[in-house]
Every structure is written in C-alpha cells, then in structure tokens.
Amino acid sequence: MGLRTMLLAGTDEHDLTKLAEYQAIGGYEQVPKALELSSDELIAELQKANLRGRGGAGFPMGRKASLVDRKSPKPKYLVVNADESEPGAFKDREVMAKVPHRLLEGCLIAAHAIESQDVFIYIRGEYLSEYEILQAAVDEARAAGLFGEVNVTVYRGAGAYICGEETALLESLEGRRGQPRPRPPFPPVQGLYMAPTEINNVCTIATVPAILELGPERFAEVGTPGSPGTVLFSVSGNVEKPGNYELELGTSMRELIYTHAGGIAGGRQLKAVIPGGSSVPALTARQIDVPLDFDSIGAIGTFFGAASLIVVDERCCMVQLALRSTKFYMHESCGKCTPCREGTRWLVQILEKIERGDGEADDLDLLRKVCDRIEGKSLCALGDFAVWPVQSYFDKWHDEWVAHVEQGGCPFGGESSLEGIFAPSDQHTHSPVAQVPA
Amino acid sequence: MISELRALGERYPDSRTAVLPALRLVQEQNGGWLTTESFEQVGEALGLTPAYCQAVASFYDMFHLAPVGRHSVEVCTNLSCALVGAQQVVDAFESELGVAPGETTDDGEVTLRTVECLGGCGYATVVAVDHRYHQHVKPDDVPEIVKELRGA
DSSP: OOSSOSSSTTTTTSOTTSHHHHHHTTTTTHHHHHHHSOHHHHHHHHHHHTOBOTTTTOOBHHHHHHHSOTTOSSOOEEEEEEOOOSTTOOHHHHHHHHOHHHHHHHHHHHHHHTTOOEEEEEEOTTOHHHHHHHHHHHHHHHHTTTTTTOEEEEEEOOSOGGGGSHHHHHHHHTTSOOOOOOSSSOTTTSOGGGSOEEEEEHHHHHHHHHHHHHOHHHHHHSBOSSSBSEEEEEEEESBSSOEEEEEETTOBHHIIIIIISOSBGGGOOEEEEEBTBTTSOOEEGGGOOSBOSHHHHHHTTSOOTTSEEEEEETTOOHHHHHHHHHHHHHHHOOSOSHHHHHHHHHHHHHHHHHHTTOOOHHHHHHHHHHHHHHTTOSSSSHHHHHHHHHHHHHHHTHHHHHHHHHHTSOTTTTOSTTTTOOOGGGGOTTSOOOOOOO | OHHHHHHHHHTSSSGGGGHHHHHHHHHHTTTTOOOHHHHHHHHHHHTOOHHHHHHHHTTOTTSOSSOOOSEEEEEEOSHHHHHTTHHHHHHHHHHHHTOOTTOBOTTSOEEEEEESOOSOGGGOSOEEETTEEEOSOOGGGHHHHHHHHHHO
16 A cells, blocks of 8 residues: 555556455455454554544544443444535545545444444435445445444435534434434533444545554655655546546645646636535635644634635635625524524525625625624534635725626626526425515 | 334344334335334334424434435535536536426436535546445536436
8 A cells, every 4th residue: 555545556557446456455454353352452553653644624523433332331433424514525435436445444343333133324415426336335245244243334314514514314224304413412421322322434434444554654754744654535516627636635725736636627726625525614715835634724724624615716706706606605594593593594685686786885884794793603613614614705805896796797797707606495386585684 | 114113123232223214214215204103113113203204314424304306316516516517517517407406306216416426536527326425526417417308
C-alpha cells in the first residue's frame, strides 16, 4: 500500500468489488490482527493514529470509540453513516462502488474495538447501484465466513439530507421521521435502540484497515500532525477535471484545484471556493494558498467539512448562489426547530426579493439579522449550514449585494451561470409555504 | 403481501425499523406511489397505525403520496450541477417530454422532477432515470435518453 493511497489503493489495477481480488492484495488480513488485541488495546492504537472523522466534524475516531459505554449490558452498535448528501460530496459513493470490502474490513475492526456484533450501514436511498454493490460484497464476505459472529446489515434511506446528521440517522434507522434528537445523551452512551452506539462516516471506517496495516505511528506520519492520513477530496463545479482525488492531508488547495483538477474550466477566473461542501463559508480566490487540513482550514474562518470543494468561476452571481443554496436547506429542514424551519423560508423570500430587484437597503440588514437569529439556535447544525455560506457570500462579495439594491436588479443581467435555476422546492405546489412578512 | 412485510419486520432488532423497507416494497408494487391502503397494509404487518406510516412516508422525498408516471426522470439542480448547466438539461427534458418539472406526461409514462444533490457533483449534470444515474448529461443527450425510456 502506497502512502498516498489508502482508501482507493489497488482500485486502478483490480476489481476490488470482488472478494477474491480484494483478498489477493491483502484484503481482510487486518481483521485477525485486530482480533488479537483487546478492545482497550485496539482503541489505544486508533487513538494514537489520531484518525479524524471524514464526515464533516473531524472528531477523532479513536476518541469516539473510547466513549462508547462498553460496560453497558445492552448490545453495542456500530453504525456507518453512508447517507452522503452534502452538496459537493461524492467520495463515500466512490469508496462503496469501488472498494466495498475495505469498508467492510474497517467495520469488522471498528466493531471489535467497541465490542459490537451488530453493524448497520445506512446508505442514502438514491445510491441504488452502490447499494447493490455493497450488498453483494456483504453477501460474499459473509458466505466466506469472514464476519464471524458479527451481523452486518445494509439499510437504505429514503431521501432526506438531514439523515446524515447522526441522531436523525438513528431516528430514521429506528423507523421514524428523521428528526434530530437533543444531546446529551450522546450516541456512545444512548444511541440506536437506546444502546451504546458508535457512528462513523464511510471514509473514516474505510481508513481503519490502513492504520492496522501501517501501524499508528507510520499512519500518523502521512499528512500533517494534526490531521494524519489521506483524504478523498471531491472537487466539482467550474474546474477542467472535476472528480475525486485522494491526497495527503496538508496538500495545498491551490495544488488540488490547479494541478489535480486542471484549473478553472475555459480559462476563466476563479471567484469562490466552498471548501467543505455547500454548508460552509466560502473562500475568495485570494484565500486558496492554504493547506487542506482540519486546523488550517479552520484558521481562516471556514470548515474542512466533508473535504468537498465546490469551485465557482467569475460568471456566478453570489445572490443567486445564496438563493439556490438556501432553497436547498429550506427544503431539507426537518421542521423540528422553529428558527431553522421558519428562518430558512424567510431567508429565501428576502433573497428572492433582492435578486428580482425589489430589495431595499433595509432588506440587506434584515437578511443579515435573520441569519444571526438562525445560527446556533437549533438542535442540530442544519440551520447553521443554511446561514454560514450566505453570511460569507454577503460579507466577502458585499458590493454585489449593494449593486442589486442600487441597480434594482441583478448586475449580471441574466448572464449569471445560475440564471433561472429551478430548485425542487419550486415544484412543491402541494405544500404551500406561508408568506412571512418581510 | 402481508407475510412478506412481516418477514421484513423480523429482520431487525425492532420491527419498527422495517417501516422504510416496507413502504418501499409496497410503493414498488403499487405503481410507484402510496395510498391509504398502503399505509394500512404496512401498519397491520408491523403493528403500527396507518397514520404513523403515513407520517413517516411524508417525511422522505423518495416516497410519493400522489400518482406518478411509470418512469421517473430526476435532474439534479443543486450547486455543482447548476454551475455547469443543469438548467439547460431541465429545459431540454421539458421540451422533449412536454411537461414542466413536477408534472407527468399525459400518457402517464414519465414524471419529470428536479431533485436536490444526488452525490454525483464531479460528473455533472446528473440525471437519475428510474433511479439509475446518467452522468455528464448535456442538453444534446436528452432526446436519446427519452427515446430509450419510451422504448423501455
């Protein structure tokens, strides 16, 4: 295994959806090694490796495992979050489609660490082909006796972004509407079926075999000290070569965009990069000389998130970008908390008013205030995800917003790359949205 | 049907967990949408009220509470697809099928929808045709996709 590829190692040369081919390159060899260790020893190894969660929050995986209440008389559950729905993210999908057995090998190791015999993989409902590949891999590995006493269940979601939030995912997995739970209690104490539960992202779990293979010390030498290992970066939007790129953490954002992804399509100018999936504050073209790791990205006021970069060129109107983004979060708000449910709708109405040229200076103030009144005021982060990007587009490209108001319309005059984009919420005539006085 | 649904309930530590797979199964066998009867069936099999099953179904985008076409065309119009021309793909489907997003063709064959991110951002524009992804779709590809669908 080369140091630069852990997740996708071997996928260019082999069909790693097949058990025999995965085993031919050493697949599943880390499981017996893990089983020789006690759960305490294994957790210590994972903590030493400092593998940070790849789903968005970056919480150290070993530490999370250590928080699972292993003394509980209840069953312990390992839940893999394969509900990849963050706009801009398509990495978990590639791992499941190309190397499902590496994910399963990671599941067996992680399950041993928390003394679990029940693994659930919650995959978003839209990923039909990936579900079929993953289920076939589960069947093949189980038939080969590789699972021992461990049950692995692949469970399909049914279309809801919020189910990527861990407690909403648990609700959904229990057969309920996917609405987040208040925390505490946190899932390691009281999760699935009220039992201790560890929830990890696909890429996090699929990296675990590499930790066992290399040993935590050598693993921690890859990437940066605060963010060891490699990450599968999803790059999309206005670049020449969009796609997934597995690179060491700490690689420069400029290198990813201009070298690996081929630079801005059509030789246009870079305008903005949304670095962690659509839910995080955007960066300007002048801010991309930054190492791609959790701490460096955090230090410039945004989030590493799901390592999913949406690259935006000069043709895009930032008000339209905010509007399209907010329509998504309005559509996906689960409705449980008032600031998020009502606030996202209000934001959409203000944004529509500004974009069509009816906005006044007061509306810009109001927009910023509504953002502040959503941020941090709901059970989960969806409300934050709705406003963080909007706040950044508003603050960093402020002239554009003022121009909308002063000119009485979009300064792009119908030429923005997002002109006329039709959001799914626009077709929901069956559930009329109450007009909030603006 | 009821026994099939009950068998789903037995697969999980708690039979309530089977509500999503059960709704999916019933929907597939009912022409792609759920009726009052569907909720009664699922409820009876899993020991839940029909109202509970309807409440769950109404939360998720992939369950349909009104009739849909025999085929579905779902165009992603979230940011990454939108930035590289998803709207032109939507427009092409509109003119090829003669319906707006959210509508079904008069012959009941195809429902056209725009959808939120399908997780194919690097391969924009993504269009799910009967839940199978077509990637890198350009407006010029649309007539061929529709022709294939109509022939299926």
